[in-house]
Amino acid sequence: MKSITSLLLFVPLLSAADQVAVTYHRDIAPIVYQNCTSCHRDGESAPFPLTNYEEVSRKARTIDRVVSDRYMPPWHANTEVTKFLDVRRLEPEQISLISRWIEAGKPEGDPADAPALPTFTPGWQLGEPDLVVKMAAPYEVPAEGPDIYRNFVLPLDLPEDKWVKAIELRPSARSVVHHSLYFLDDSGTARKLDGKDGKPGFNGMSFRQSGALGGYVPGVSPRKLPGDLARPLPKGSDLVLSTHFHPSGKPELEQTTVGIYLTDTPPSRKLEELQIPPGFGRSAGIDIPAGEKNFTIKDSYKLPVDVEAFSVSGHAHYLCETMRMTATHPDGSTQILLDIPDWDLDWQDTYFFAEPVVLRAGTVVEAVISYDNSTDNPENPHNPPVRVKWGRESTDEMGSITLVGVALDAADDQRLNLSNKAQRVKIFAQLGKELSSTGVLERLPSIVKNLDKNGDGSLQESELPQRMRTALLLRLDEDEDKTLNPSEIESLKDWLESMKANREA
Amino acid sequence: MRPAFLLAFLLLASRLPATEPEKKPVAVVSIFIATDCPIANSYAPEINRIWNDYSEKGIEIQLVYPDPEVTQVEVSQHVAEYSLKPATVIDRDHTLVKKAGVTTTPEVAVSDSAGKVIYRGRIDNLYADYGERRREVTERYLRDALDAILNGTDPAVTKTGAIGCLIEILP
Incomplete structure (x- = not known):
């Protein structure tokens, strides 16, 4: 009875051809081969093969459930607002075909209707590696x-x-x-x-x-x-x-x-990873109170030159719920580059744009990432929830979206690279904020003294902490002699003070 | 039965070592699983712990394979691969599936000594949904039901929804 009712519901939507019973070979095999079989075959990562009628029929209800649930195929980016390559996402009509096939008793149909099983390359997919x-x-x-x-x-x-x-x-x-x-x-x-x-x-x-x-x-x-x-x-x-x-x-x-x-040959243009916020979110001040259902971080980066972007990917841990990257073009129009409405740490894909995206100089690229640190989030690693800050363990949090691309004009390579590196200054601004509350300003003279191994009162590049070298020199080395002289060190103090003032303001 | 035959039988029986009369289990736990369901397989260590903790307390625990196409060889391989301890049964015609009213692997049905299903559903709340696995289990439904039975009370929770691989409906 149930099957008759649901079939009736479909009738007005169907053309004459569609009203023929759904069969495996004609209707289901193309969906499965196209979207499932690359992993669901022997020697691959999926738990069972889906390469023929018997195998698919044996798992039909499970397939129906996980595709309706959108757990499978695993794909988390919104494809309505951004077009990507290699999309593994079923259309609603494909999902309903699977349900209708099961309701009809999983008819096999005529093998002549089936597409050929795709040929998969055994071993290395890109040929023998170097x-x-x-x-x-x-x-x-x-x-x-x-x-x-x-x-x-x-x-x-x-x-x-x-x-x-x-x-x-x-x-x-x-x-x-x-x-x-x-x-x-x-x-x-x-x-x-x-x-x-x-x-x-x-x-x-x-x-x-x-x-x-x-x-x-x-x-x-x-x-x-x-x-x-x-x-x-x-x-x-x-x-x-x-x-x-x-x-x-x-x-x-x-x-x-x-x-x-x-x-062996260097590329003609340098690939840039524009990570927003930088440092996997280190600059964003991630500090999520226990029980907080909607904690949001935000950061943006104004492109200094024209950029051609190829791919986008996100990184965060278990508390993250959503992430979105939006480009606001110089003319004020906006374009969503990545929208993940249900972030899942398990599927940290790199999404390649269907066509490279050209973003003109002056475009503001913004990343917004939200977190749920309440018990409503079953993946919350802490029960009961605890305050979670930025950190490198999976029980800490991170959050950033990375846009990968090149300067559209090779002549702009260097400018894009330097501007991108300078974004890391935000990390030190945040560190500065956090440190200012620990009295780093007062301790700055002794920190500098410790770093100043040769005791000449200046900090040579080799004396600077390795991970901060580029950013510190970019920010503070005004005479570009790869050394922070006493007046430049003094400006670090001013910088920290201004940061502290900003924080207080 | 002829008296001589009966006598021979009694003589023979009297020479056998004395055995305890068969004890009726307090409850029977049927754990419905599959050889290739990743969620069911991830429960193998907990299934063995439950077997360790309850099978000597008069609770019978069996693994039920509802896939009509699974072979005895595949089941034996599966048991060896995951070191599963309970006895196994293949429920090819879904007699046990229907009696228990289960839909999923892994899903459990606990029957009391009268054969009435008194708990049916998930083992615990490790999985909140597909792909949503808790770091730590916070509800142990099956253990709670078994503890209740052993204490002579009714399980507080009698039904939960299972998460895993759906059992196919027989044609």
Whole structure:
């Protein structure tokens, strides 16, 4: 009876052809092959294959539920307001077809109606990589417990600078590797941390990242950067995989293999990662009271030159609920670059724009990120909720949206790069705010004295804390001699004081 | 039965070691699972702990595989892979599914000694929804129901909605 009623509801909407019963081969197979099978096949990350009638029919009600719920296929960006490549999102009509097929008793139909199963490339998706590296030893993921974030250092030992076009990751235990982010470390700090607790890798993000190379999320096909674009891979850098594991119910061993696609020639334009707010939200003063249902951070960046943007991605942890990046063009019109109405840490995709987005100089790019630190948020890592601040552990919070692109005119590369780097000053402004309340102004003379190793009263570049060098010099080194002389140090004091004044105002 | 046969049987029986009379379980827990449902599989350690904690207290615990196409070999492999301790049964014609009124794996049904279902639903609240897993469980519905039975009271919660892989309806 129920099936008749729901069929009747559809009748006025259907053309004559559609009123023929829904069959697997004609109606369902195209949806499944196009949207599910790339992961739901042997050797891939999904828990069961969906490659033929028997397999799909055996999971039909589960498929119906998770697609209606929009849990599958995993895709969190709003595609109504922004057009992306590789969209894994079903149309409402496709979802209702699946429901109708089940109501009709899952008829198989005529195999002649079915599209061919797509041919999937076995092994490396982009061909043989130029460099293949593997974790030295397997890491054991326990049967249960909270998600695990673990960093693994893969020494590359490159004797000369290279450029990265793409990275492909091949986990050995696909059911537990949820995603992995790629970082570079040229300082050797990650190497020192590796294995300190007796197990491969290390926890926390306390190593010095000297670069980032994107990441791996199941279901996203690896892509080479367009044109001659490539990311720098300086000689001597170690690759650091920051991997997120979901325990599966039994212990698993993970020993990841990474394929790197390289080029020797530097790109004609420099790829810029415009992270708003910078420092994964370090500058935004994330400090969320326990129980707060709607805590919002906001930051914006005015483009100094014309920019061509290729992709956008977000980063935050469990408390984050929504994120949105909006461009306000010089003429006042607005364009949404990323809208995630239900942020899920599990699916930190990089979204590639369907067409590169050109943003003219003077465009203001704004990021707004909201958090729910109440018990209404089941993913809240704290029960009862506690005050949560910015931090590197998954139980802390972060929040930023990164727009990746290039200066439209190669001549503007340097300007965009410097302006982007200068955004990091916001981090120090925030640190300044936080420090001013701890009496840093009063302690500044002794801090400077400690840093001034050679005791000449000035701070040479090498004496500045490594992570703050660029930003401090950009902000304070007026004579551009790579040294902060006493008067420039005095301006740091003024700067901190003005920050404090701003805060008080 | 012929007297001689009866006598032979009694003689034989008297030589067997004395066994305790079969004790009727206080309750039967049917845990409906599947070999390839990730949410069900993630419960393997907790299922074993529940078995450890309750099976010696007179509560019978069985794993029920409702997929009519699953083979005994696949079930044995699954049990070995996840070191599952309870006994297993394949419910090919959904007799147990219908009796328990379950729709999902993992989902549990607790029947009292009279065979009446007194709790049905999720094991605990580890999953709030698909993809929404709590860091820590805050409600342990199945354990609470079993503790209530062992204390001679009725479970406070008798029904919860399960989250996991839906059981197919037989044609």
